[in-house]
Amino acid sequence: MALETLRKLWKNEYFQTAITVILLLAFVFGFWYVTQTVLRTGYPALAVASTSMLPTLNVGDLIIVQGVPPEQINANYLTGDIVVFTDAKGDLIVHRAVKVENISGEYWFTTKGDNVPGSKDQFSPWPASRLVGKVVGRIPWIGNFALLMHSQQNIYLFTVVIIILIVVVLFFPFETDEEEKESGEKLVLGKMSLKMVYLIILNIILIGFIIFSLWGTFTFWNPGAGSNSQGMTVTIYGMFSDVNFHEAHPNNVLEALLSQGFLTYTINCRLSEGLRTGVPTFSWAQAAIIVLLVYDVWELTKFLQKRKKMVEA
Secondary structure: OHHHHHHHHHHOHHHHHHHHHHHHHHHHHHHHHHHHHHHOOOOOEEEOOOOOOOOOOOOOOEEEEEOOOHHHOOOOOOOOOEEEEEOOOOOEEEEEEEEEEEEOOEEEEEEEOOOOOOOOOOOOOEEHHHEEEEEEEEEOOOHHHHHHOOOHHHHHHHHHHHHHHHHHHHHOOOOOHHHHHHHOOOEEOOOEEHHHHHHHHHHHHHHHHHHHHHHOEEEEEEOOOOOOOOOEEEEEEOHHHHHHHHHHOOOOEEEEEEEEEOOEEEEEEEEOOEEEOOOOEEOHHHHHHHHHHHHHHHHHHHHHHHHHHHHHO
16 A cells, blocks of 8 residues: 555656755765765865956856865965965965975965965965865856855845746646657647757757857856955956966966866966966866767767668568
């Protein structure tokens, strides 16, 4: 009896939706805690909120932070590790380590923002006990979503949007697989299936995204950005636009050097003093190209298999 009840409950669409939401939340929180364990820090991912590290780190970048012992931090004005630490008030700061000293058995760091004049920042020197970790990578753009949540009005807005999405998922009469089979493929303009239209639209979107992630720029107001979350104008850059931004930045940059790897790229800057190292950056363009190729090959394979069955029939 109980087993039969569970079977009926499992077939209920609302129950399936609720289970899906719960599993999704469990995955998100589980992934976060696993990431904390793997990267050995309580802050494995942080959004860059200020301009002190321009052009190396842009406002809205999501930086990946790895916890490391203080003795493993490389300190140098050009090639030093970019580190995350807390100031005297407990706020998180991300600057480049330019000097490290061992005083009476304790490491003390001197740091500086790439976009800050002088030989050190106002927080230096600070003890190793405030070290959170070093930056090992960055993901452009998506940190802006986290910064948006710094604004109370935007938290309310996101809450309303989430509620609307849940209502749509629960109550919108989506067509089932059986109904689709009975009705057959829907045609648009009498010639093209609706599925083909979706495929074309998705390809156009992905190609447009690839173009933007290479050469595009977009400027907008982010109310949660800025050192005190007072809001500021933020510009996001595609990869080549980011190179141009590095070269045009008034920070004694003579040349920006782009190097690419698998799903990553790094922009190093040649200064009069030498070569300043950048941060490995996630390549949205490469990721989108892979998604586009895999999806199109998958759809083409299904189409050819379907045609083969029709010919054999």
